[in-house]
Amino acid sequence: MIKKTLILITALLISGIACGQSSFDFLLRAKALTVKGESANAVALLTKAIGEKQESRLYVERAEAYLFEGDYLKAINDFNTANSLESHSGDYGLARIYAIRGERDASLHHLEMNMLSSFKKSEKEILLDPAFSLVENTPEWRQFWKRDWYSGLETGISEIEYYLSAGKRENAAEVLSELRGSYKDHEEVIYAGAMLSLSYGKTGDAVISLTGILASDHGDEKYLRLLAKAQTYSSNWAGASVAYSKLLDMEIPDAGLLLSRAECYSKTGEADKAMTDVNRYLSLYPGDKTALSMAGRIKTAAGDNLKALEYFSENLKLHPDDPMCYIDRANSYLSLKSWDPAIKDYSMSLDLDPDNSDAWLNKGTAQLNSGKTADACHDFRQSLRLGNKRATDYISRYCIK
Numbered sequence: 001m002i003k004k005t006l007i008l009i010t011a012l013l014i015s016g017i018a019c020g021q022s023s024f025d026f027l028l029r030a031k032a033l034t035v036k037g038e039s040a041n042a043v044a045l046l047t048k049a050i051g052e053k054q055e056s057r058l059y060v061e062r063a064e065a066y067l068f069e070g071d072y073l074k075a076i077n078d079f080n081t082a083n084s085l086e087s088h089s090g091d092y093g094l095a096r097i098y099a100i101r102g103e104r105d106a107s108l109h110h111l112e113m114n115m116l117s118s119f120k121k122s123e124k125e126i127l128l129d130p131a132f133s134l135v136e137n138t139p140e141w142r143q144f145w146k147r148d149w150y151s152g153l154e155t156g157i158s159e160i161e162y163y164l165s166a167g168k169r170e171n172a173a174e175v176l177s178e179l180r181g182s183y184k185d186h187e188e189v190i191y192a193g194a195m196l197s198l199s200y201g202k203t204g205d206a207v208i209s210l211t212g213i214l215a216s217d218h219g220d221e222k223y224l225r226l227l228a229k230a231q232t233y234s235s236n237w238a239g240a241s242v243a244y245s246k247l248l249d250m251e252i253p254d255a256g257l258l259l260s261r262a263e264c265y266s267k268t269g270e271a272d273k274a275m276t277d278v279n280r281y282l283s284l285y286p287g288d289k290t291a292l293s294m295a296g297r298i299k300t301a302a303g304d305n306l307k308a309l310e311y312f313s314e315n316l317k318l319h320p321d322d323p324m325c326y327i328d329r330a331n332s333y334l335s336l337k338s339w340d341p342a343i344k345d346y347s348m349s350l351d352l353d354p355d356n357s358d359a360w361l362n363k364g365t366a367q368l369n370s371g372k373t374a375d376a377c378h379d380f381r382q383s384l385r386l387g388n389k390r391a392t393d394y395i396s397r398y399c400i401k
Contacts, residue, residue: 021049022251023049023053023055023057023058023251024251024253026045026046026048026049026058027057027058027061027251027253028253028255028284029042029045029284030042030045030046030049030061030062030065031061031253031255032255032284032285033045033065034064034065034068035285036285039065039066039068039069040065040069042061042062042065042068043062043065043066043069046058046062046065047062050062054085055085056081056082056083056085056086056089056090057082057089057253059078059079059081059082059085059090060078060079060082060089060090060093061253062078063075063076063077063078063079063082063090063093064093066078067093067096067097072097072100072101075093075097076094076097078090079091079093079094079097080094087117088113088114088116088117088118088119089119091110091111091113091114091117091119092110092111092114092119092121094106094107094110095107095108095109095110095111095114095132096129096131096132097131098110099131099132099133099134099135100131100134102134102135104134104135104138104140104141107132107135108135108140108141108144111126111144112144115149122158123149123150123158124158124162152182153179153182153183153186153188153189154188156175156176156178156179156192157179157188157191157192159171159172159175160172160175160176160179160192160195160196161195163175164195164196164199169196169199169200172195172196172199173196176189176192176193176196179192180193187213187216187217187223190209190210190212190213191209191210191213191222191223191226193209194206194209194210194226194230195226197209198226198229198230198233201233203230203231203233203234204234206226206227206230207227207230207231207234207236207239210223210226210227210230211227214227219250221247221250221252224243224246224247224250225243225247227239227243228240228243228244228247228260231243232264235267237263237264237265237267237268238264238268240260240264241264241265241268244257244260244261244264245261248261255281255284255285258277258278258280259277259278259281259290259291259294261277262274262275262277262278262281262294262298263294265277266294266297266298266301269301271298271299271301271302274298275295275298275299278291278294278295278298279295282295287314287318289315289318289319289322289325292311292312292314292315292318293311293312293315293324293325293328295311296308296309296310296311296312296315296328296329296332297328299311300331300332300335305332305335305336306336308332309329309332309333309336312325312328312329312332313329315328315329316329321352322352323348323349323350323352323353323356323359324349326345326346326348326349326352327345327346327349327356327359329345330342330344330345330346330349330359330362330363330366331362333345333366334362334365334366337369339366339367339369339370340366340370342362342363342366343363343366343367343370346359346360346362346363346366347363350363355386356386357382357383357384357386357387357388357391358383358388360379360380360382360383360386360388360391361379361380361383361388361390361391363379364376364377364378364379364380364383364391365394367379368394368398373398373399376394376398376399377395377398377399380394380395380398380399381395381399
């Protein structure tokens with residue numbers, strides 16, 4: 001049933017191509033096809049899209065698909081066309097392709113054009129890009145990076161991001177203090193302050209700061225992403241869903257935003273909206289483990305355990321070696337008081353991941369309800385041994401005579 005539903009949704013979306021899909025829809029589908037190794041289909045889809053709409057982002061995405069196909073000349077043509085439609089939109093792609101081809105001078109030329117444009121990439125992104133491996137050990141590459149491509153503010157923000165990713169909050173705070181001395185109330189400094197606040201668990205401070213700068217800059221992707229993260233951390237699911245909706249309205253071609261918003265809708269009891277987002281994601285990535293698990297959990301939260309079981313069973317069929325897929329279905333069986341199937345699924349999950357203390361505890365609960373007290377006590381003790389203090393109450397109540 002689940003598979004038939006997903007096939008129908010996918011068919012409807014494909015038929016929508018002829019009915020005038022938005023560029024955003026085309027981009028999401030093309031990215032999904034490329035990720036799944038179907039770059040030729042992505043090229044065909046984007047060619048249809050370009051026939052309807054001459055947009056630089058469509059040419060850039062088709063160029064990326066050609067790149068996966070190994071057709072560098074067509075990719076170069078598309079990046080150049082993107083540049084002609086929107087200045088410098090294709091320069092980073094051209095820099096990558098020429099680097100892959102070992103054409104150092106052409107690569108550095110287009111990288112310079114990118115650095116001088118609004119499409120400028122971060123130093124971290126460029127230096128970690130494997131496309132430049134053939135040119136990064138040349139004198140010209142080293143000379144290129146001696147130039148001051150980034151302002152003091154940009155460099156400071158990058159340092160703060162690095163320190164926070166490494167768990168060095170004190171170092172991040174020192175850099176932030178220096179930036180505040182030089183740039184005062186610049187919105188990037190406020191953004192950095194919000195990052196630091198969030199790292200300390202001060203979600204309220206982060207939300208206030210980000211809401212303030214977004215009041216004057218409604219369309220900054222990284223500000224909205226951090227706001228959504230802060231709202232999620234503070235369990236303000238409604239606020240987080242609004243932030244994710246704004247990102248999707250900006251047509252950020254990241255299908256993961258659909259799942260993030262679906263999680264928020266589920267938490268606010270908006271199951272229908274949540275399932276709409278999950279089904280849209282599954283139409284792009286059929287059989288995706290995370291999406292199927294989320295669909296099942298949304299149905300569970302809505303009280304539809306039988307439908308949840310369908311999603312969890314489909315997930316297990318596709319991913320039989322994943323312990324969490326067994327746990328999802330076992331939890332659903334537990335809610336339905338189907339003790340023996342729950343015990344079986346918890347056992348399968350524990351064969352794959354024997355250190356999951358919650359699975360031992362839940363398996364023990366199912367054992368207890370099926371009248372297998374001795375087996376239940378074994379499971380409770382195993383859960384406690386793994387650090388689950390909740391098992392203590394069960395042991396004292398049922399296992400100590």
